[in-house]
Amino acid sequence: xxxxxxxGGGTKTKGIIAKSNGEIIAEATVGPTNPNSVDKWSLKKExxxxxxxxxxxxxxxxxxxxxxxxxxxxxxxxxxxxxVQKILVDLLPDHVHVTVNIDAINAxxxxxxxxxxxxxxxxxxxxxxxxxxxxxxxxxxxxxYLSGEMGSxxxxxxxxxxxxxxxxxxxxxxxxxxxxxxxxxxxxxxPDIIHAVYQEKNQKERVASLSKxxxxxxxxxxxxxxxxxxxxxxxxxxxxxxxxxKRFSKKDRVPVVLTGGIYNRLDLFQAIIEKEIRQHQLESIxxxxxxxxxxxxxxxxWREEGVTVNSSFVKVFTR
Amino acid sequence: xxxxxxxGGGTKTKGIIAKSNGEIIAEATVGPTNPNSVDKWSLKKExxxxxxxxxxxxxxxxxxxxxxxxxxxxxxxxxxxxxVQKILVDLLPDHVHVTVNIDAINAxxxxxxxxxxxxxxxxxxxxxxxxxxxxxxxxxxxxxYLSGEMGSxxxxxxxxxxxxxxxxxxxxxxxxxxxxxxxxxxxxxxPDIIHAVYQEKNQKERVASLSKxxxxxxxxxxxxxxxxxxxxxxxxxxxxxxxxxKRFSKKDRVPVVLTGGIYNRLDLFQAIIEKEIRQHQLESIxxxxxxxxxxxxxxxxWREEGVTVNSSFVKVFTR
Numbered sequence: 238x239x240x241x242x243x244x245g246g247g248t249k250t251k252g253i254i255a256k257s258n259g260e261i262i263a264e265a266t267v268g269p270t271n272p273n274s275v276d277k278w279s280l281k282k283e284x285x286x287x288x289x290x291x292x293x294x295x296x297x298x299x300x301x302x303x304x305x306x307x308x309x310x311x312x313x314x315x316x317x318x319x320x321v322q323k324i325l326v327d328l329l330p331d332h333v334h335v336t337v338n339i340d341a342i343n344a345x346x347x348x349x350x351x352x353x354x355x356x357x358x359x360x361x362x363x364x365x366x367x368x369x370x371x372x373x374x375x376x377x378x379x380x381x382y383l384s385g386e387m388g389s390x391x392x393x394x395x396x397x398x399x400x401x402x403x404x405x406x407x408x409x410x411x412x413x414x415x416x417x418x419x420x421x422x423x424x425x426x427x428p429d430i431i432h433a434v435y436q437e438k439n440q441k442e443r444v445a446s447l448s449k450x451x452x453x454x455x456x457x458x459x460x461x462x463x464x465x466x467x468x469x470x471x472x473x474x475x476x477x478x479x480x481x482x483k484r485f486s487k488k489d490r491v492p493v494v495l496t497g498g499i500y501n502r503l504d505l506f507q508a509i510i511e512k513e514i515r516q517h518q519l520e521s522i523x524x525x526x527x528x529x530x531x532x533x534x535x536x537x538x539w540r541e542e543g544v545t546v547n548s549s550f551v552k553v554f555t556r
Numbered sequence: 557x558x559x560x561x562x563x564g565g566g567t568k569t570k571g572i573i574a575k576s577n578g579e580i581i582a583e584a585t586v587g588p589t590n591p592n593s594v595d596k597w598s599l600k601k602e603x604x605x606x607x608x609x610x611x612x613x614x615x616x617x618x619x620x621x622x623x624x625x626x627x628x629x630x631x632x633x634x635x636x637x638x639x640v641q642k643i644l645v646d647l648l649p650d651h652v653h654v655t656v657n658i659d660a661i662n663a664x665x666x667x668x669x670x671x672x673x674x675x676x677x678x679x680x681x682x683x684x685x686x687x688x689x690x691x692x693x694x695x696x697x698x699x700x701y702l703s704g705e706m707g708s709x710x711x712x713x714x715x716x717x718x719x720x721x722x723x724x725x726x727x728x729x730x731x732x733x734x735x736x737x738x739x740x741x742x743x744x745x746x747p748d749i750i751h752a753v754y755q756e757k758n759q760k761e762r763v764a765s766l767s768k769x770x771x772x773x774x775x776x777x778x779x780x781x782x783x784x785x786x787x788x789x790x791x792x793x794x795x796x797x798x799x800x801x802k803r804f805s806k807k808d809r810v811p812v813v814l815t816g817g818i819y820n821r822l823d824l825f826q827a828i829i830e831k832e833i834r835q836h837q838l839e840s841i842x843x844x845x846x847x848x849x850x851x852x853x854x855x856x857x858w859r860e861e862g863v864t865v866n867s868s869f870v871k872v873f874t875r
Binding site for chain 1: 632695696697699700702703704714717718721722725726727747750753754759763791794795798802
């Protein structure tokens with residue numbers, strides 16, 4: 238028996254057919270399938286392409302698929318989710334069960350192996366998402382960079398720019414962030430970086446990349462940088478506590494999966510997040526998953542069929 | 557004797573030839589001339605076009621011009637300023653004196669009639685700019701929407717989105733801003749507005765337009781909205797106080813010109829700004845200019861020739 242897990246994003250889309258013991262039958266990567274960034278026709282073409290590549294590796298397996306779980310970015314809206322679901326059903330043999338859901342599920346299950354819990358994703362953007370014991374899901378955040386999105390790489394980078402320019406203007410505390418920005422942009426004075434920031438086609442990514450500067454300055458004991466990390470980490474803690482309060486019992490030690498580039502520096506955030514959660518009289522177990530998100534998609538597919546993956550599965554999908 | 561004042565921006569460029577008593581000899585409006593948004597060739601074409609239109613109204617006056625003052629957006633960098641200066645010199649008769657400077661000068665002089673002072677511009681973006689008694693200029697802010705730019709329409713709009721989504725997520729205080737956002741976007745629930753905000757081609761303008769919602773909610777006694785106004789107004793006060801401290805004597809009652817769309821609701825900001833300035837042991841006279849920025853450009857041109865405009869000038873250029 239096989240399932241297919243799909244991890245769909247705005248840059249690329251990965252699909253893996255696997256057994257519950259982790260044996261990989263077929264694996265392929267195609268282009269973007271985020272319905273907010275590609276049109277319906279391109280989306281269908283990419284998925285068609287994915288299936289062709291997978292079939293080339295094992296044609297018979299493809300027709301023995303039990304379940305396809307597609308964890309996709311950009312399918313938060315019910316209409317969009319239905320649209321993607323219909324495309325997948327049309328492309329797959331009649332007997333295959335198809336589930337489409339947001340990509341946060343992949344991230345959550347990559348850490349909880351299909352169990353309920355909370356996932357906090359802090360990459361360029363940020364979102365906190367939960368599935369509880371009754372299968373109910375909820376979220377906070379993830380409303381995009383124009384709505385603040387504290388805890389995201391973008392928010393950290395924007396805070397870095399703001400702090401540096403406030404210091405430059407004589408309105409804020411001097412900070413090591415300023416020098417690191419000059420070094421990063423190879424600029425002589427701060428106003429010279431403006432052009433480089435705004436000229437960049439993907440301004441959001443560029444600003445998010447500056448989050449590394451905040452971390453470096455914090456490592457150097459810079460108090461402004463440490464303040465930025467404090468503020469953002471407290472928000473992460475609040476977001477987790479919010480979902481834990483709303484969707485879990487007070488006594489639950491809820492698994493909380495932390496993923497995304499920001500958590501490469503878990504050491505800077507962990508204690509602050511944990512303290513904030515404790516201040517809400519809650520307990521949780523923070524983990525950074527060793528498995529790739531695509532592993533979580535396959536876990537989700539097996540879970541839909543009532544199957545729990547075993548330890549050899551985890552070994553295969555651990556990076 | 558005549559001078560030409562130019563008010564150049566990213567949308568349009570206005571030029572008026574006038575006497576120091578305010579008599580308007582010729583007046584024309586052409587396209588954008590912000591060197592950051594149009595190329596050198598288009599910039600030259602627009603200015604050429606402006607001069608042609610002015611000459612059609614009074615050919616002889618054009619050749620009797622004493623001074624051209626061009627207050628232009630986007631000429632903050634010395635290289636850019638020089639480039640625009642050269643274009644103007646090439647297009648004008650040899651004997652004409654040409655001055656190019658940032659458009660904040662137009663705004664400042666539209667309020668001080670050529671006297672030293674501070675101008676704070678709060679439109680989509682924000683900047684605080686000063687010219688002191690020694691003719692030295694300085695600035696704080698104006699580093700673009702990715703660097704915070706508190707006090708700007710964009711900052712107020714972003715704060716509104718953030719507050720509404722924090723409340724929606726259960727992480728922030730409920731606020732009337734949420735309902736006003738739903739009404740503005742004709743949406744049933746908050747997440748439905750996301751698409752409308754991000755789909756907009758000019759996201760910056762769209763977000764800035766939400767500043768009106770903050771003001772409306774504040775009028776209704778909403779404490780979250782009042783908090784947003786408080787935070788931004790304090791920053792405005794700090795920016796003014798900063799330039800006043802750096803560039804003026806402690807005893808000076810410095811004229812502070814407030815311009816830009818945000819100050820259509822001066823009543824919401826004035827007391828907070830004044831309090832902040834007083835907390836720095838400073839005194840200033842806040843004014844909202846009655847004159848259009850183009851009037852300030854003509855004032856600047858006359859000023860360069862050592863001429864002060866008279867009261868009849870002010871009457872003509874008052875909107």
